[in-house]
Amino acid sequence: MRSKYCGEIRDSDLGKDLTLVGWVNSNRQHGGINFVDLRDRSGLIQLVFAPEVYKDAGIKLETLIQVFGAVKLRPSEMVNPHLPTGKFELEVQKFQVISQPEHLPFIPEDEVKASFELRLQYRYLDLRRPLMVKNLIIRNKVIQSIRNFLEQHKFLEIETPYLTSPTPEGARDYLVPSRIHPGKFYALAQSPQMYKQLLMVGGIDRYYQFARCFRDEDLRADRQPEHTQIDMEMSFVSQEDVLSLAENLMVHLFNDVLDVNLEIPFPRLSYNQAMIKYGTDKPDLRFDLEIVDITEQAQKSDMNILKNSECTRALMVENFLPSRKDITELENQIKQQGGGGLLWTKYSEHKYSGPFAKFITPEIIEIANPDKREGTMFAVSGSTSTVAKCLGLLRTEVAKKENLYSKKWAFVWIVDFPLFELNDQGQMEPCHHIFTMPHSEDLHLLDTDPIKVRGQQYDIVLNGIELASGSIRNHLPQLQRKLFSIMGLTDQQIDQRFGFLLESFKYGAPPHGGIAPGLDRLVMQMTDMKSITEVIAFPKTLQAAGLMEKCPRPVEQQLLNELNLELTKSEGLDGN
RNA sequence: GGGGCUGUGGUGCAGUUGGUUUAGCACACUGGCCUGUCAAGCCAGAGGCCGCGGGUUCGAGUCCCGUCAGCCCCGCCA
Numbered sequence: 001m002r003s004k005y006c007g008e009i010r011d012s013d014l015g016k017d018l019t020l021v022g023w024v025n026s027n028r029q030h031g032g033i034n035f036v037d038l039r040d041r042s043g044l045i046q047l048v049f050a051p052e053v054y055k056d057a058g059i060k061l062e063t064l065i066q067v068f069g070a071v072k073l074r075p076s077e078m079v080n081p082h083l084p085t086g087k088f089e090l091e092v093q094k095f096q097v098i099s100q101p102e103h104l105p106f107i108p109e110d111e112v113k114a115s116f117e118l119r120l121q122y123r124y125l126d127l128r129r130p131l132m133v134k135n136l137i138i139r140n141k142v143i144q145s146i147r148n149f150l151e152q153h154k155f156l157e158i159e160t161p162y163l164t165s166p167t168p169e170g171a172r173d174y175l176v177p178s179r180i181h182p183g184k185f186y187a188l189a190q191s192p193q194m195y196k197q198l199l200m201v202g203g204i205d206r207y208y209q210f211a212r213c214f215r216d217e218d219l220r221a222d223r224q225p226e227h228t229q230i231d232m233e234m235s236f237v238s239q240e241d242v243l244s245l246a247e248n249l250m251v252h253l254f255n256d257v258l259d260v261n262l263e264i265p266f267p268r269l270s271y272n273q274a275m276i277k278y279g280t281d282k283p284d285l286r287f288d289l290e291i292v293d294i295t296e297q298a299q300k301s302d303m304n305i306l307k308n309s310e311c312t313r314a315l316m317v318e319n320f321l322p323s324r325k326d327i328t329e330l331e332n333q334i335k336q337q338g339g340g341g342l343l344w345t346k347y348s349e350h351k352y353s354g355p356f357a358k359f360i361t362p363e364i365i366e367i368a369n370p371d372k373r374e375g376t377m378f379a380v381s382g383s384t385s386t387v388a389k390c391l392g393l394l395r396t397e398v399a400k401k402e403n404l405y406s407k408k409w410a411f412v413w414i415v416d417f418p419l420f421e422l423n424d425q426g427q428m429e430p431c432h433h434i435f436t437m438p439h440s441e442d443l444h445l446l447d448t449d450p451i452k453v454r455g456q457q458y459d460i461v462l463n464g465i466e467l468a469s470g471s472i473r474n475h476l477p478q479l480q481r482k483l484f485s486i487m488g489l490t491d492q493q494i495d496q497r498f499g500f501l502l503e504s505f506k507y508g509a510p511p512h513g514g515i516a517p518g519l520d521r522l523v524m525q526m527t528d529m530k531s532i533t534e535v536i537a538f539p540k541t542l543q544a545a546g547l548m549e550k551c552p553r554p555v556e557q558q559l560l561n562e563l564n565l566e567l568t569k570s571e572g573l574d575g576n
Numbered sequence: 577g578g579g580g581c582u583g584u585g586g587u588g589c590a591g592u593u594g595g596u597u598u599a600g601c602a603c604a605c606u607g608g609c610c611u612g613u614c615a616a617g618c619c620a621g622a623g624g625c626c627g628c629g630g631g632u633u634c635g636a637g638u639c640c641c642g643u644c645a646g647c648c649c650c651g652c653c654a
Contacts, residue, residue, distance in 0.1 A: 026613095026614070026615080026616090028612090028613050028614065028616050028617095029610080029613095029616090030610060030611055030612070030613065030616080030617090031609070031610040031611070032610075032611030032612090033611040033612060033613080034611090034613090035612075035613050035614065035616085037614070044614095046613085046614070048612085048613095050611090051611080060604090060605080061604070061605095074612085075612075077612090078612060078613080078614090080613095080614060082614085083614085086614090103586055103604080103605065104586070104587085104604070104605090105586065105587075106586080106587050106588090106604090107587075107603075107604065109615090111615095112588095113587055113588040113589090113603075114587060114588080115582090115583090115587090115588085115646070115647090116646065116647065117583095117645075117646045117647085118587080118646095120646090167654090169654060170653085170654035171652085171653050171654070172652090172653085190653095190654085191654090193654090215653060216653095217652055217653040218577095218651080218652060218653075219653090220648085220649080220653090221647085221648075221649095223653070336579080336649085336650075337650080338650095429654075430654055431654080432654065433654040434654065435654095436654095531647095541645085541646065541647085542646075542647065542648085543645080543646085545645090545646095547645095547646090
């Protein structure tokens with residue numbers, strides 16, 4: 001039906017007769033001569049129609065046509081430098097319309113005017129846009145490149161079940177009712193966590209998978225109800241081994257796909273350092289701003305708020321002298337994060353000015369602005385976690401406003417996460433997940449001060465976005481039971497939910513660990529997109545709805561009967 | 577669960593403090609002209625009662641309340 005892709009026509013095709021198929025990207029009629037840009041997934045080629053060939057062609061935007069003709073050089077002054085095929089054109093001898101479109105809901109062009117809603121409703125049209133094709137091609141390259149790398153490193157690609165057991169902890173599950181077992185449910189896997197550990201116990205040694213993960217939580221620009229993880233697990237490795245492998249994978253990948261040379265090792269920050277210096281466990285290191293702690297110095301000042309606060313930290317922004325309005329705007333954002341207010345003082349012409357100026361002490365200056373640089377110093381007081389959050393936000397907001405980004409790709413490892421954290425009810429919860437191995441030198445704290453125990457957990461952060469998360473797992477059944485009990489689980493609960501995993505550890509479990517980069521976020525960043533929906537072929541809306549296929553939707557009563565389900569709200573039923 | 581933004585012909589937008597009657601503009605669409613364009617150009621035409629429901633008013637696209645949908649953020653996402 002065709003001899004070549006439109007966008008791949010080159011010098012070697014000159015003079016050849018080709019058959020092409022594609023969609024009409026634009027149609028320029030000059031009466032005597034007519035031009036059509038024909039588009040397929042590879043790009044564009046200009047078609048030239050003589051009037052006697054064109055006749056009543058019925059060609060409009062997005063008409064699908066097949067053409068036959070000879071590849072010619074364009075007259076030299078008519079070359080289009082913006083197209084890879086710009087030197088050439090196909091002189092059409094014969095053509096036929098394969099499919100004539102009805103009135104289009106929108107025109108699939110890169111500078112798309114249609115709303116996101118409409119693009120999703122007619123996603124197949126949206127996918128014709130060259131930008132979307134490009135994103136999907138890069139996604140494909142990323143997948144192939146990772147496969148090649150992991151294949152070379154002796155990983156086996158193995159699939160694990162999507163229908164699995166519901167779990168009360170962690171994210172909310174998507175439940176799947178069982179027809180054969182009335183009243184019982186599967187859950188769609190939130191991750192292959194336990195299966196991959198069991199693969200290690202099974203002696204697979206190195207495993208990977210592009211795993212779909214399902215989580216029924218509220219969505220964001222970088223979260224979908226189903227997302228893809230590059231799930232990897234290895235036996236007989238230390239944390240250093242995993243970090244090194246992940247770094248080499250990123251180097252290989254970025255070189256392969258983007259022709260970018262990454263420097264390794266990536267910088268490392270402990271969780272605590274990250275929280276103090278950057279106010280977040282996913283710092284954006286494309287710019288240098290650092291937060292400093294001035295709690296001690298502030299408590300000696302004359303300002304009551306500073307004296308009595310658990311924590312005070314400051315951020316000095318060089319060459320930044322914002323207007324009153326800008327500061328108010330920043331302060332409003334701080335307040336939305338729960339901060340009481342924003343202290344600020346400008347330093348220029350050798351003096352501090354602004355509301356914070358009269359409370360600032362030489363000791364504070366010594367820490368926050370030792371080199372006496374001109375700019376603005378911000379400070380926030382309050383609880384440690386609020387202060388960190390507020391200044392972390394301020395840091396990224398200022399960088400955005402002032403466009404302080406000096407690096408394109410800022411990778412950083414965050415390591416030494418606490419093993420536990422306290423939830424709202426004051427209970428111990430795993431910071432990462434339940435199966436993380438504690439740091440060996442912190443084991444003695446498990447009985448006395450478990451909140452201080454660090455886990456062998458690590459995240460890769462890229463440009464302020466969490467890209468990958470992993471840990472060395474706990475393969476020691478006794479220790480694992482102890483951790484469960486610290487979290488307040490009874491033996492019965494442990495056996496019910498995790499019995500099979502603990503059981504497996506009794507029969508020669510290897511030490512193991514792994515890491516799982518999020519494919520969607522990775523590709524989003526590699527394509528410079530702002531939302532993962534731009535790199536997923538058929539994404540859902542923030543309400544987790546499929547606008548094209550119209551899901552979720554009501555079902556017939558008979559289906560519910562088979563599943564032994566009864567609805568409490570009848571509007572859920574089909575036909576109501 | 578909470579906060580913010582948006583919703584006007586097929587699409588993207590405009591519509592001033594509620595009142596000029598036929599709600600504008602661009603692109604797409606239809607017809608015509610045009611032999612070198614590449615976001616082609618020119619002429620003509622068809623197409624909307626302003627997301628949905630209620631209210632205020634002599635009068636509402638414009639004000640108020642509710643509701644639905646999309647996006648952004650907080651909570652949440654081991």
